Structures are given as C-alpha cells and as structure tokens.
Amino acid sequence: MSTNVQLFERAQQSxxxxxxxxxxxxxxxxxxxxxxxxAEGPYMWDAxxxxxxxxxxxxxxxxxxxxxxxxxxxxxxAAREGFSFGAxxxxxVELAEAIIAQVPSIEQVRLVSSGTEAGMTAIRLARxxxxxxxxxxxxxxxxxxxxxxxxxxxxxxxxxxxPTSAGVPPEVVQHTLVLExxxxxxxxxxxxxxxxxxxxxxxxxxAGNMNFVRASVPFVKRIRELCDxxxxxxxxxxxxxxxxxxxxxxxxxxxxxxxxxxxxxxxxGKVIGxxxxxxxxxxxxxxxxxxxxxxxxxxxxxxxxxxxxxxxxLATLREITKPGFFEGLSAKTQTLRQGLDAAAKDAGVAxxxxxxxxxxxFFFTDSLPQNYAxxxxxxxxxxxxxxxxxxDRGVYLAPALYEAGFVSxxxxxxxxxxxxxxxxxxFASL
Numbered sequence: 001m002s003t004n005v006q007l008f009e010r011a012q013q014s015x016x017x018x019x020x021x022x023x024x025x026x027x028x029x030x031x032x033x034x035x036x037x038x039a040e041g042p043y044m045w046d047a048x049x050x051x052x053x054x055x056x057x058x059x060x061x062x063x064x065x066x067x068x069x070x071x072x073x074x075x076x077x078a079a080r081e082g083f084s085f086g087a088x089x090x091x092x093v094e095l096a097e098a099i100i101a102q103v104p105s106i107e108q109v110r111l112v113s114s115g116t117e118a119g120m121t122a123i124r125l126a127r128x129x130x131x132x133x134x135x136x137x138x139x140x141x142x143x144x145x146x147x148x149x150x151x152x153x154x155x156x157x158x159x160x161x162x163p164t165s166a167g168v169p170p171e172v173v174q175h176t177l178v179l180e181x182x183x184x185x186x187x188x189x190x191x192x193x194x195x196x197x198x199x200x201x202x203x204x205x206x207a208g209n210m211n212f213v214r215a216s217v218p219f220v221k222r223i224r225e226l227c228d229x230x231x232x233x234x235x236x237x238x239x240x241x242x243x244x245x246x247x248x249x250x251x252x253x254x255x256x257x258x259x260x261x262x263x264x265x266x267x268x269g270k271v272i273g274x275x276x277x278x279x280x281x282x283x284x285x286x287x288x289x290x291x292x293x294x295x296x297x298x299x300x301x302x303x304x305x306x307x308x309x310x311x312x313x314l315a316t317l318r319e320i321t322k323p324g325f326f327e328g329l330s331a332k333t334q335t336l337r338q339g340l341d342a343a344a345k346d347a348g349v350a351x352x353x354x355x356x357x358x359x360x361x362f363f364f365t366d367s368l369p370q371n372y373a374x375x376x377x378x379x380x381x382x383x384x385x386x387x388x389x390x391x392d393r394g395v396y397l398a399p400a401l402y403e404a405g406f407v408s409x410x411x412x413x414x415x416x417x418x419x420x421x422x423x424x425x426x427f428a429s430l
Contacts, residue, residue, distance in 0.1 A: 002047055007035040028400040029384045034391075039066035041410040044396060052396035053415050057406040059398075060208075060240050061270040063329070063358055064319055065410025071274055071315040078311035084303060091314060092305035098317045099272060099280060102248055105262035106282030110291060111305040115239035115269035116144025118279040119202075121299045122265050123148065125281070126200035126233045128297035129290045136190060136201040138181040140372030142209035143202055143237050143267075147172045181207060181371040182219050187226060195230035200265070205250040208240040208404035210375040212354050212361020213368070217257045224261060233287070239269035239279065240404065243317065245357035247326050253356060274316030276309035325409065329358045332416065333407040336360065339420040347427035350379070361404045375402065382430060389426035395419050 002010075011018035019025045019033065026033045034046040042065050044054045057063070064071060078091070096109040112118050123135055123146075135148070143149045150165040151173045177194070179186045181203075191198065201223050207213040227234040241250035248255075249268070255261045264287065269279035282288070290297045303309075319325070337355045340362060344351035353362040363369060364379035364386070383401045390397055395418075398405055 004032050004035050008032050023400050026399050029387045041065045042415050052394050054396050055405040057408055058275055060406050061275045063271050065408040074311045074315035078308045089307050091310040095310045095314050106266055107285040108288040109280050109282035111280045112301055113277045113303050115279045118267045118281045119143040120146035122235050122267050122281045125297050129287050130199045132197055132199035133175045134197045136177045139178050140181050140210035141204040141207050148176050151176045151178050182216050184222050191226045191230050198232045200233040200235050202235040204237050206241050210372050210402050212404045220254050221258055233264040235265045236263035237267045242268040243271040245359050272313045273309055274312035276312040278309040278313050329409055332411055333358055333360050336416050340423055343424045343427055349427050358407045359404055386426055389429050393422035395422045
C-alpha cells in the first residue's frame, strides 16, 4: 500500500505540482495532500485507509453525499447505453427542463462540460447580445480560468485589471474592470463614466472563493438598477450556489428580499452534474437566441450534454426536489455552524461564520468580512493550524482559507457531533 507521501512524490514526477487543480496541493496550508482512494456517504478514505468526515463534497456537487443509490443506479444504466454519442439525447432535454422548472429567470439553457466553459460563454453571450466589450467583475470572485477573468483589481476606482496568471496578455483583459465586492459607490461611478460600454456585470452572489461572503441586498439591488438603466446584463455565477443554497439557487434567496428580482444570465455547475463534469448557462429566450446555430455567438463542445453526466445530474436534481430536502439540509448546516460558533466562543477564539442551505464558511476574526481585502486580513496562520488539527482528528475541511465548506444530506447527527468534538479539541490546541 502506497502512503500519501509516496503518492505525492510519484505524482510530482508526472503531473505539475503533483495535482491537477492547484488548491489540492496543500500549498496554502502546508503538509502532504491526502490521496483519496474511495468515498461513501459523508466519508472519504485516503490511500492509507484513514477515514475523514468530508466537508468538501468535491467542492460542492455531492449534495446527497458520495454514492447515493439512486444516482449510482442512474449512472450505471446510462453507461450501459453508451458513454458519448456526439448527438442530441432526450435526457439532456429533460435536464434542461428540470433546471428551468426551478429557476424562473431562465427560459432556455445550454449545457456544457465545466463551470469555466459556462462562465466564459456567458460573457461572450452578453457581449454578443449587447454589442459592447467591457465587463465588470469583483475582486475575490472566481468565474473560472478563462483569460478575460483571470484579473486582479488595481488601485483606485475601476482600474483596468492586470493579469494574475502568466500567459494572459494585458490586452486580453483590457476590457475587464475589477471593482470591490459590496462597494456601491464604485459600481455607481463605473457606470457613470463607462456605462454605455459595459456589456455585463458578473458576480458570485455568495462568493465561495473567498470562503463565504454574501453580496449585500442593497449591493445586488443597486447593480440590478444600474444594469437596467444603462442596458447592461446582470450575470449571476451560481456554479457553486446553484441548487446548493436553495432549490431556486441564490437568486431565489435575493428574490425573497427583493420582490421581482432576477438576473439576466445565470451560470450553473457542480450540483446539476451530481459529481460528473457538467455545467450550464441560461437566460431568456430572447438573449439565448443569440447563440449558434440561431445567432452569431458561437459555442460548441463534443461532450456537451454527455449522456452519463446528464443521468447523474438528473438523478441528483430529482432527489433534492423532494419535499423537505432543503429544510433538512439547512438544519444540519445550521447545527454545525452554531456548534462551531459555541466551541470557538468557549475557547476564547476570535471567530465568525455564516451559512445558507448546505454551504457554510468561517473566519478567524470577530466580524464577517464583506470583501476580499478584509478576508485577506483575517488570521491565515491560525486557520492553517486549525485545518491540520481537524484533519488529524478525521475531519476534512477545505485546504485553504479562501474556500467555502459543504454539508451533504448524508451527514448524520453523529457526524456533526463528532465534528464539533474535534473542533473543541482543535480550538484548545490553538
């Protein structure tokens, strides 16, 4: 049996950094990444046979837990029929209909294979529909690794972004403006000076890539007003929050606070694929008619609407639409979060947390951050020590301060109790 250390050393010989997605390398927290051998329900086992209570859930998709029987049965049946056809299937129509049924803001959906693909095509669609070039994103929001979105904010108002990845020429991001999350004054000034050139504003409504930071209701309301006023499109990136924080996704949470609210374009991933590579973007029929083969905005993919992936996604959506599902999931998440809050308070540790549906986040600071700069100012070293203390006690949290956590329907009361016991010991060790 190979150890995690041996596998990591071996992996680094054939894979850059030893991983196929950077955060998996544990560079942010230090130590050796765990190589996972299998998973079931709320648990994962590494190559050494160590079991962990899993709060990553493949970074969100495993809302039912690993290996849910109904999902396994659907995937096995689909695999027997064929892995890929390169032609339309009834199942992809069913999945599109299932998504549309729960999200009133969209009338048509295009299925793709990854969140990055969905995000970059949503921007292309917004530019094609408006005839404009500039886009606005917010520092700390991650929308995939498309060139135009790998941008960091400069100093001052509406500074043109500078690439945060080698291989992205400055001219590629010259039309990307990066503003501060939850800063109403900046978004107003950007529209006042450049509103006629802005194609869209793209946002994570709950930013899960700076741990868990909500867009404030006034902030979302003002963006909606400005987009309407200036003819720009409002894009909700719900790759992480879609069908994870609520059955109607994060936009339904904002619609409760802002009656009639809806984004113009929505981007989905993760849960809609149930763990398979699948994502989507959707909008009104009028906007989606700009896509090829009907319009001039081109997008294509050999594996788009893959029959095995759509079977996995459909089976997952059928389970989460059952009565009481989200109430139960939210209750589990609240129990976990409130227990962590109490344990931190008892230990005298500076701490704040938040959650929605089956998604949660926490910070080693007394108040919840509202933007990327305040997230960066939280106690990273204490987080790293806490992460390893929990990992040593069999609890697998995200190996980076900047990532949200996820609870699944498979987590039992006993799992949450064990997690909180581990947290109390870990807080004491800090």
